Amino acid sequence: MTDALKRLIQAAQQPEEADLIIQNGTVVDVFSLETFKSDVAIKDGCIVGIGTYPNGKQVVDASGKYVMPGFIDGHIHIESTMVTPSEFSRALIKHGVTTVVTDPHEIANVAGTIGIDFMLKDAANADMDILMKLPSCVPATPFEQNGATLTADDLRPYLKNSAVIGLAEVMDYPSVLNANPDMLEKVRMTIDAGMMVDGHAAGLPDAALNVYSTAGIRNDHEAVTAEEAIARVRRGIHVLVREGSAAKDLLALLPAINERNSRRFSFCTDDKHLDELAEEGTVNYAAQLAIQKGLDPLIAIQMATLNNAVCHGIDDKGAIAPGYLADILITDSLETLRPETIIKDGRLLDLGALRSIRATVPEAVRSSLHLKKVTKDDLQIPLQEGQKAWVIGVVPGRIITEKIAADVQTEDGFFVSDPENDQVKMVVCERHHQTGSIGAGIVSGLGLKRGAIASTVAHDSHNLVVAGTNDEDMLLAIEEAERMQGGLVIVEGGKVLASVPLRVGGIMSEKPYEEVIEELHALHEQLATLAEEGQNIFMILSFLCLPVIPRLKLTDIGLFDVESFQHIEVGIPM
Structure with missing residues (x-):
């Protein structure tokens, strides 16, 4: 380490020894929100100087262009892209996202530490930096069944990675x-290690924010209104502005951001489907959208770079300055932010040379679907004629739902899907331990007109979730998902119309991202014949099982009221 630092100090004094010089560019200064003309000198993957440097071992001419830090995504679940970390990197880095902070709680809920180990090992093959936050809640709640339990003792060894x-x-x-001892130990050991703890304050009142901040939890990505964002900032909580596939909060939060408080905001993604990610990127897209809606481009860039680094305690990324790692983008526009040149770790990145690396997947992760036989009787929801029912109401563009008391269609004492009124049956089947546990409910707002869809991507426990207009198609969708050992399925009229196999824990594919995108496109083409356009139904379906997001959700144990934090019956007492 001493020799390495000595080389950097020497290069800072003798920039002609630099490995790479970026000349004649306009540097984006995310510290002071200004731009200035300067060359940038790089040695051993690190920036060692800004100034005037006529010579270098390798020179890049940035005349007429902007030199800015690589983007940092402050919070993303790689598993939600349905590809492995190395493939995720290959799909995203072309957009200039050079670092992501990821939470592998999806695979951890399926396979525990085996899943975490797989993610770390495959992430080491990535071209971008994939930094990990340890999953704090496996399982997320005691109100559903998942594949593993991780205690503080299980997580502690990873703090040395x-x-x-x-x-x-x-x-x-x-x-x-309630000061649960194991949860407090997870928080304490992290803070004692000099690391940050992330929050998740979905739908919680201000008093709960006081508790989070007091506990040392100082960021959150669940603000969905400007008022909620301001309440967090006032309590010292950094706001991660989320813009993904299902949860799109950026436009609602923009009014809260100004020049005085912008350092307390940054961009994140949380969850984004692969086809959208490959086409748009993640936080680069959020920054572009914010700029289009009137945010100062320099603030938007700061939120997508330095602010995320500071939020997560990353002290050597996010800026163009001596001593910072040389993750650099060169672009001709501060509005579109499309990188013409990407420099990663001080080296010019050749996107055409990036090759797919087939991940080595443990057998326990490849064969993770253990489902007890499901019959038609298992799908039934008893309701008397004229009895109202609690219905999960989908909210477009949000992962929160409504709790609706509605009149529904019944036949012979059971609920019958009513696609004309956008009320269809939904079931969640436990798939980790063959318990046979099945929860059934009613959902409105999916827009499903015919057939059935099934998925083993169901946050956070990733049980098998199915929604359909008839029981026969729902049963076939379940059987096909089991045969594939996980994935996405569309069925109509007793036929499988399309599927996307996800053999890695039932949530990720083993294939190159380009092939997965082709499968997704074929899936969406078939889905368009069965459902209303304009919504990513599979993404919506995956969040209808998450019992930590208001207001009404469905788990394998049954219908769950998030506000009262208890399971309730579908039928409302007459």
Whole structure:
């Protein structure tokens, strides 16, 4: 380490010894929100100088262009892209996202530490830096069945891994409020290690924010209104402005951001489907959208770079300055932010040379679907004629739902899907331990007109979730998902119309991202014949199982009221 630092100090004094010089560019200064003309000198993957440097071992001419830091995504679940970390990197880095902070709680809920180990090992093959926050809530709640339980003792050894930088979103607020010993130990050991703890304050009142901040949890990505964002900032909580596939909060939060408080905001993605990610990127897209809606481009860039680095305690990324790692983008526009040149770790990145690396997947992760036989009787929802029912109401563009008391269609004492009124049956089948546990409910707002869809991507426990207009198609969708050992399925009229196999824990594919995108496009083409356009139904379906997001959700144990934090019956007493 001493020799390495000595070389950098020498290069700072003798920039002609630099490995790479970026000349004649306009540097984006994210510290002071200004731009200035300067060359940039790079040695051993690190920036060693800004100034005038006529010579270098390798020179890049940036005349008429802007030199800015690589983008940092402050919070993303790689598993939600349905590809492995190395493939995720290959799909995203072309957009200039050179670092992501990820929470592997999806695979951890399926396979525990085996899943975490797989993610770390494959992430080491990535071209971008994939930094990990340890999953704090596996399981997310005690109100569903998942594949593993991770205690503080299970997580502690990972704090020594150089790719691990903190504790991921603490979703189990009651455990914090009630000072659960294991949860407090997870928080304490992380802070004692000099690392940050992420929050998850979805739908919580201001008093709960006081508890989170008091516990040392100082960021959150669940603000959905400007008022909620301001309440967090006032309590010292950094706001991660989320813009993904299902949860799109950026436009609602923009009014809260100004020049005085912008350092307390940054961009994140949370969850984004692969086809959208490959086409748009993640936080680069959020920055572009914010700029289009009137945010100062320099603030938007700051939120997508330096602010995320500071939020997560990353002290050598996010800026063009001596001593910072040379993750650099060269672009001709501060509005579109499309990188013409990407420099990663001080080396010019050749996107055409990036090759797919087939991940080595443990057998326990490849064969993770253990489902007890499901029959038509298992799908039934008893209701008397004229009895109202609690219905999960989808909210477009949000992962929160409505709790609706509605008149529904019945036949012979059971609910019958009514696609004309946008009320269809939904079931969640436990798939980790063959318990046979099945929860059934009613959902409105999916827009499904015919057939059935099934998925083993169901946050956070990733049980098998199915929605359909008839029981026969729902049963076939379940059988096909089991045959594939996980994935997405569309069925109509007793036929499988399309599918996307996801053999890695039932949530990720083993294939190159380009092939997965082709499968997704074929899936969406078939889905368009069965459902209303304009919504990503599979993404919506995956969040209808998450019992830490208001207001009404469905788990394998049954219908769950998030506000009262208890399971309730579908039928409302007459």
